[in-house]
Amino acid sequence: KRLILIGPPGSGKGTQSPIIKDDYCLCHLATGDMLRAAVSAKTPLGIKAKEAMDKGELVSDDLVVGIIDEAMKKPSCQKGFILDGFPRTVVQAEKLDEMLKNQGAKVDKVLNFAIDDAILEERITGRWIHPSSGRTYHTKFAPPKTPGVDDVTGEPLIQRKDDTAAVLKSRLEAFHKQTEPVIGYYSQKGIVANLQAEKPPKEVTVEVQKALSS
Ligand code: AP5
Numbered sequence: 663k664r665l666i667l668i669g670p671p672g673s674g675k676g677t678q679s680p681i682i683k684d685d686y687c688l689c690h691l692a693t694g695d696m697l698r699a700a701v702s703a704k705t706p707l708g709i710k711a712k713e714a715m716d717k718g719e720l721v722s723d724d725l726v727v728g729i730i731d732e733a734m735k736k737p738s739c740q741k742g743f744i745l746d747g748f749p750r751t752v753v754q755a756e757k758l759d760e761m762l763k764n765q766g767a768k769v770d771k772v773l774n775f776a777i778d779d780a781i782l783e784e785r786i787t788g789r790w791i792h793p794s795s796g797r798t799y800h801t802k803f804a805p806p807k808t809p810g811v812d813d814v815t816g817e818p819l820i821q822r823k824d825d826t827a828a829v830l831k832s833r834l835e836a837f838h839k840q841t842e843p844v845i846g847y848y849s850q851k852g853i854v855a856n857l858q859a860e861k862p863p864k865e866v867t868v869e870v871q872k873a874l875s876s
């Protein structure tokens with residue numbers, strides 16, 4: 663399967679991705695995770711992306727399309743993939759269609775994580791992540807066994823630099839202006855499944871499974 667996960671910051675894309683990935687043996691390509699890794703390694707890509715990310719604005723289409731084009735060539739992505747956080751503009755969606763067309767493939771399903779903006783600040787400001795595995799915790803909704811420590815490795819958890827109430831405002835603005843039209847783009851193709859993303863994580867997983875079995 664070739665899946666796209668679309669939703670505002672904190673809607674649960676990164677939380678559901680590992681579950682879907684294991685259930686369907688897909689590769690998980692999260693442009694935000696890849697960009698953060700590039701920023702912390704101070705690669706040329708990271709240096710270019712950092713300013714926009716810190717402000718909660720989108721990185722240029724050319725940069726992210728380049729990353730995805732490269733990542734999709736990996737052998738583990740040939741059978742199928744989950745795109746988490748890409749495409750985020752209509753231009754990115756069109757470029758993706760072109761890339762897939764060259765391989766004789768297409769997007770199978772778009773999961774739209776629909777949720778009210780008002781819920782997102784609490785989710786974002788309470789999030790803690792384990793950077794090397796991508797595991798995500800929440801002080802209230804998914805607390806680690808020991809505060810500030812990853813359950814599996816015992817390594818420290820960190821907070822994302824853009825997970826503040828102020829930067830969230832810009833991220834939401836970018837979502838409504840630039841990414842919501844992408845949902846329209848795929849609706850016209852009849853492949854969007856709407857999820858009620860404000861439900862508890864396990865119930866959202868059930869919705870995902872229903873959407874993918876139909
Ligand atoms: P990115 O990393 O993609 O961030 P985002 O879209 O803002 O999404 P988040 O990762 O914040 O949300 P999520 O839906 O994954 O939430 P999660 O599951 O972790 O992008 C970051 C930046 O990179 C962008 O601002 C941009 O600058 C750049 N970028 C990335 N892709 C780009 C692109 N294609 N084009 C241009 N620029 C790009 O959940 C959040 C919290 O809530 C967690 O703590 C979790 O435990 C908790 N939680 C999850 N589900 C539930 C639930 N059902 N109930 C209660 N709590 C829950």
Ligand code: ZN
Nearest residue numbers: 675676677694
């Ligand atoms: Zn995420």
